[in-house]
Amino acid sequence: MRARVLIRPKQGILDPQGLAVEQALPALGFDGVSEVHVGRLVELSVRDPSQLEAMCERLLANPLVEDYEIEMLDGSSA
Amino acid sequence: MRARVLIRPKQGILDPQGLAVEQALPALGFDGVSEVHVGRLVELSVRDPSQLEAMCERLLANPLVEDYEIEMLDGSSA
Numbered sequence: 001m002r003a004r005v006l007i008r009p010k011q012g013i014l015d016p017q018g019l020a021v022e023q024a025l026p027a028l029g030f031d032g033v034s035e036v037h038v039g040r041l042v043e044l045s046v047r048d049p050s051q052l053e054a055m056c057e058r059l060l061a062n063p064l065v066e067d068y069e070i071e072m073l074d075g076s077s078a
Numbered sequence: 079m080r081a082r083v084l085i086r087p088k089q090g091i092l093d094p095q096g097l098a099v100e101q102a103l104p105a106l107g108f109d110g111v112s113e114v115h116v117g118r119l120v121e122l123s124v125r126d127p128s129q130l131e132a133m134c135e136r137l138l139a140n141p142l143v144e145d146y147e148i149e150m151l152d153g154s155s156a
Contacts, residue, residue, distance in 0.1 A: 006119050008119065008121070018120075021120065021122075021138065025133060025137065028137060030129055030132070030133055033125075034122070034123045035122060035123045036121070036122040037120070038120050039118070039120075039121070040119060041084050041085070041116070042096075042115070043115045043117070044099075044100075044111055044112070044114040044115070045112045045114075046110060046111050047110025051108050054108070055108055055111075059102055059103065059106060
């Protein structure tokens with residue numbers, strides 16, 4: 001089954017990439033942009049989706065400073 | 079409006095992070111994982127969603143080696 005993991009800096013944790021994007025956009029002529037957050041996207045095929053949470057905790061995300069969200073793709077549910 | 083941009087290495091472009099994850103998982107006891115790709119996730123609030131594609135082309139993604147996909151969140155459409 002195909003899964004997608006969205007990994008984001010936790011609320012309140014510094015997000016330097018998000019800040020950099022937010023500051024660069026007006027310089028390129030793009031106005032009206034706010035609350036920019038940059039995270040990671042992991043897409044993978046798994047035989048056993050029940051392992052996904054453990055994979056996030058142990059390798060994909062850093063649970064101290066990142067939140068993660070698991071989405072099953074192709075209509076399958078976790 | 080809240081938008082999400084998913085940025086992935088183009089098909090056929092080397093994805094060293096994906097490879098590293100794919101090789102690390104079995105070592106941690108997670109089997110049956112394949113086709114791992116690691117990309118970036120950008121979430122932002124925009125006043126004018128029609129600018130998102132230009133933002134991707136000019137700053138968020140590297141169109142030479144990355145594909146991007148724009149999703150509007152909170153039920154709004156691009």
